[in-house]
Amino acid sequence: MDDQRNLSVYYDGVLQTAALHLIDKHQAVEVQYPGPDKEGISKSFQIRCQDQDAIFEIILAIPYNFPDVFPTVFVPDPYFSRLYPIPHLDKRKVLCTFDAEVAHPNISNPHGILDEVIQKAFILLKKGKSGENSLDYLDEFESYWIQEANSEILSLLSISPETREIHLISFTHPNWSVTKLVADTRMEGETWLVQAGATVDPTRKKAFYLPLESIGLPPFPTKNGEFLKRLKTVSGDAVKPLLEFLNKDTRPSTIVFSMPYKDGHIIGAWEHANAQQYKTSHYKRKGKVQKGLKGFRRWKRNALLELQRDFRDLGVKKQLVTRVDKMRLFTRGGDGEISSSQRIGIIGCGSIGSHITKSLVDFGIDQLLLIDKEKLTFGNVARHLCGANDVGNYKVRSVHQKLASHFPHLEVTTYEYDVLRLLRDYESVLNRCDFSIVALGHFPTELRLNRLQKDGIINKPLLYVWVEPYLAGAHAVYVDPSYIGCLHCVFDEQHAFLKSVLAEPGLYSKREAGCQSTFVPYGIVEVKRFILDLTFFIEDIQYGKMKENVLFTWLGNLTLQKEKGRKIAGRWAVAENYSVRRFPLANFARCEECNSNVI
Structure with a gap:
């Protein structure tokens, strides 16, 4: 042994x-x-x-x-x-x-x-x-309900104390056995399903959301009459709205319920079947199918008599409800914190921009504006979020599709245009975002955006992001038009960056055969490491902690750069590997225009 x-x-x-x-x-x-x-x-x-x-x-x-x-x-x-x-x-x-x-x-x-x-x-x-x-039943409520459930429903519902009609959407998905989803609006549900790769059935059907105080302890009811009796006993306030919905809804009728548990809610569903049953006469032993209430025309409904008298023994189907709403997924799959509902623009969806977008979505951002005119090429694949199967597609579309298939709750607007052309036609487009991230790697365009900020055309903050060769360093400049400093302030008159990590970063750019084929070499692992640290800086922006314009500088593996014979600028000679610095733009020798604006 x-x-x-x-x-x-x-x-x-x-x-x-x-x-x-x-x-x-x-x-x-x-x-x-x-x-x-x-x-x-x-x-x-x-x-x-x-x-x-x-x-x-x-x-x-x-x-x-x-x-x-x-x-x-x-x-x-x-x-x-x-x-x-x-x-x-x-x-x-x-x-x-x-x-x-x-x-x-x-x-x-x-x-x-x-x-x-x-x-x-x-x-x-x-x-x-x-x-x-x-009381341990509550801890295991879902497992007991599942044992008696014979079908499953996905839910995008927001949990609230108000009863309401909701939308029951039928669909098919190549990888899922479940075929129903409930949502507060049909548009929300259909968008989520389509982005998840499902085919939506156009048939429209309502369901009912019923918040309960309790549904009691097992064994749970199995028939109409038992359900009505149980609700009257443990959640009496729910009976009237339930009956009102059943009076106008055609069977089968789906009821999604919630009840409080600890710091959250338990959720489940049941279905009332079509009001018909086989009845046998006690006298002549003959049977017939009863399809309506006694004393009523067949199309008339009286939910109380249906549940309590004529069809009290009709079985009720229990259904497992799987929550797929953002709150549930990010509480279970994250640290319980949900990012605020801000809209962020990403200008440039290349290797840096695509991974920043993925990081933002992981963080909980679900409203995005993506701008990039380029299509994905094989040369992009090694360090882009998207792969070879997306080559030939616009980068913004590929990034959107990849992220939405993972997080179907995303609300994404895409533009396959150069950002300056887009601003020429729709100059307020960036002002509809809380702030935007510029990851273009094209300095003239960045300077033009900086100019538009100064002129008041762009009145929301921009975060300009770029990397140095081999990820020796990376930088982000946060510019809010209401604070001192701009992108131009961190560059000299020859447009050389004042805080570069490599002594001569231009020496390390690579060029392939052909015109305009110069690129900055770096690996995807280092990109992800930089973006992880950058995300915490973005978090400060998002939560309003930035009270000044700032240069964020990330230092990579400086020891490795030295071993490879790449000269580090003197200002970083003794800096630690993988460290971060923040510099207020107000401390720089500001550009002429920013200086003239200081009183």
Whole structure:
């Protein structure tokens, strides 16, 4: 058993000693495992757990990779039938003893793992029978609801305390089994689906959102009458709006509900089926299909009589609701913080601009303006966000499609134009953004944008971004027209940058055969490292922390540059690798115009 280099030998050795321990200490009897996932089980043992107050039997299933994972606890009949439903016991008769996401077995003590699992199982069964841990149902509400659900719905809904009609959209997707989505507006839902690669069914159908105080404890209702009775008991205020919706909606009717839980909400859905059922006469034993309410014309509706009297025994379908809204995804998949709803422009969607855009979206920005006139070429692929399958497409379209397929909630406007041509025709286009990032790498255009800021044509902040060869350094100049300093302030009269990292950066530009084929060499790994640090600077801009115009300078691997024989400017001779500096533009020898504006 000590030989852990051979997993087969190790696991077999642990299994043998585990079997002996269970037989000796717990009087276990080896049996065939009757539960799910049999292929992962090596041996299983029936064990009786008892004290003076209770007796239970469990089947402890030892997985092939024990002790690296916990054993499975199966509750056989007749004990399961007497106990279910209780917290932590599912319909498959499996009892959840330890959450593998937060608890980890002590692999150096396999026998202790077995004892702990058996003891925990007995405690959970005993508490479940007495009702002592009934509040645990809320912790596992979704798993219990899922066990009884026979379909799934995606949701973009905003959770709120108001009842309202919502849109139920049918669709197909090549990779998904789910075919329904609910959204507050049809446009929002259809946009999300199309960007995710789905085909939308044009049929229009409404559903109903119903915030509940509670839906009670399992077992959950299964029929019309049971649902109505449960709602009257635990969420009485919801009954009237539910009936009002059902009175005007054609069946089947989908009800999406939420209820508060801890700091958030639990969400689920159910469906009321078409009001028809087969009825058998008690006298002549003849049957017929009842399609309407007694005493009413067939097209008339009275939801109260439908649920409470004529169709009270009609089954209600439970549905799993999977939230795909931005709030849910970024709370679960991030740190719980959602970026503010700002609109950011990206001018230039090349290697730098495309990765900045991806970083912004990862950060939670979902409203973007993308401007770039170029199409993607094979020469771009090595360090661009998009790949060879996008070659020949406009960069802005490829970036949009790639990001929207990952984050379908994005709202993106694209322009396949030179930014100056766009501003000539629509001079206010950048003023519709909270600020814009300029990643063109074309100094004359950047100077022209700087001029437009000075002239008041562009009245929103711009962040000019560029990199030096081999990513020895990278820079960003934040210019808000209301503060002192501009892009021109950090360049001398010969347009040489005043804080360059390389002593002569122009020496390291590369040129391929052909006119206008000069490029700046750098690798994508260093780009991503720079943009990660730049994102925190952008975060300060976004949250209004920038109270002056600033030069942001990022220093790359200076040691490597020196080893490669590239001369570092004296000002950075002793600087640390991968460090960041911020310089107020007011401290520079300002350009003539900025100086003249200082009182």
